[in-house]
Amino acid sequence: MKLAPRDWPAFLKRPDVSKAGLLLYGPDAMRIADRRKALVEALVGPQGAEEMRFERMAASELRSDAARLADALKAQGFFPGQRAVLVEDATDGLAKSISPALEDWREGDAFLLVTAGQLTARSALRKLFEGAGNAYALAIYADPPGREEIEAMMEKAGVAAAGDAMAALTAMGRTLEPGDFAQLLEKLALYKRGDNEPLTVAEIEALAPQTADDNVDALVAAVADCMVPRIGLAMSRLEAQGANPTTICIGTTRHFRQLHAAAGAGGRAEEALQRLRPPVFGPRRDAMAAQVRAWGLPRLERALMALTETDLALRGGSGAPAMPLLERALIRVAMMRPRT
Incomplete structure (x- = not known):
């Protein structure tokens, strides 16, 4: 199934773990990495906090051992909670290896997250996830984030803004690279810690990346x-x-x-x-x-x-x-x- 970009913020807040997994693909590796990191944290917690419920594997590992993916999805962890398996840098050649794992997936198995580069409409990997009834495919383009996505990033960082300050942050969120904007929000959150005064445009501009x-x-x-x-x-x-x-x-x-x-x-x-x-x-x-x-x-x-x-x-x-x-x-x- 296709997951529309506008539905991503809602999906990230409450990942649908009743489905087998999600394919993230697109031309911008930085944006793919940003969404991958956010989803892994939403599924299993911050990096390093829940290592026993998260397994990462490279595409090259599946080429030599196709059964490894199914084993990883079915494996039972020592700690309770949602498990996740990440396959990075996948290509169309892995579609045949991933397909049996999706078909054999049952509720309670680990959530499968697959990342890939740009995929055409004829891509076997893209067709696999878009055609599966128990999986999603999300295209990540270089389009600027919408207001809802920017507000979600602000909420996660603990930054509150209104009026001109909110408008300025929205404008910066649409012009800065995702990583630069995330760093700006982190700096703003640290700067305003313990300060109950409203965030101002001058403070945003003072902490914004210099170019x-x-x-x-x-x-x-x-x-x-x-x-x-x-x-x-x-x-x-x-x-x-x-x-x-x-x-x-x-x-x-x-x-x-x-x-x-x-x-x-x-x-x-x-x-x-x-x-x-x-x-x-x-x-x-x-x-x-x-x-x-x-x-x-x-x-x-x-x-x-x-x-x-x-x-x-x-x-x-x-x-x-x-x-x-x-x-x-x-x-x-x-x-x-x-x-x-």
Whole structure:
């Protein structure tokens, strides 16, 4: 039977051990490993806590001894509770070895968890689990997790959030890699331990993984706030990291387009920024709202025209050094903002 991705959070909370097992497959090994670990913990407890109720075997072991799987599923443990057997890195060649084990499975036997890479619709292993009445097959794609899955991860980590903080965490959960997001939740849980104050966007951003994009953000903020001395410093850091000038220009243009959209929406800038997709929250929203009010719609249009011309020059191969060309253009754009 197929298990829909949207049903995974509910399945993880209460695994259906009345069925023989589950096949996890997909192109992203990290996501497969993340779900495998979560399901094993849901079945037998945290890693190391219930070692006597969990058996792991590699696909290569089954190729040489097909009966080993059936023996492992039927074996009786010394400790009470649900048992689980994991077969890792399975391929279509193991379908014939796994099929008898599924057919012979009876309630009370160990739960079988099989992981595999990308499988086509014609895959023998995938057809085996999808066609079995006593097993599930779950496809794991690189799609961002839904709100329900993110909330389940937060609940497991002991992190509570509401309002802008919840929206910010949801946005990060859909952009960060699963492992990075899980680490962020662990850090937030540790940081807020014993603190009864609500989680804030500033705390989330302070603990979020730092990336090369942060230096681009610092440069963009320097341009939008007319902090000219900071532009050269930010450019030097990005050049040392090997950043692409066109990519930097695109990031700056994207920011000014957001400012332009908020300025042209009418009403309060904060409300307009929150309606953007993706929305802007917390201190970043306040900073951008101040930029919208300081620039005004006509100056933002001129800034976008200058950035577009710079982008064309960078792509056109003018022969001029790209980084100095971009730096001068960004300084000109920054100087368009009226000084207060």
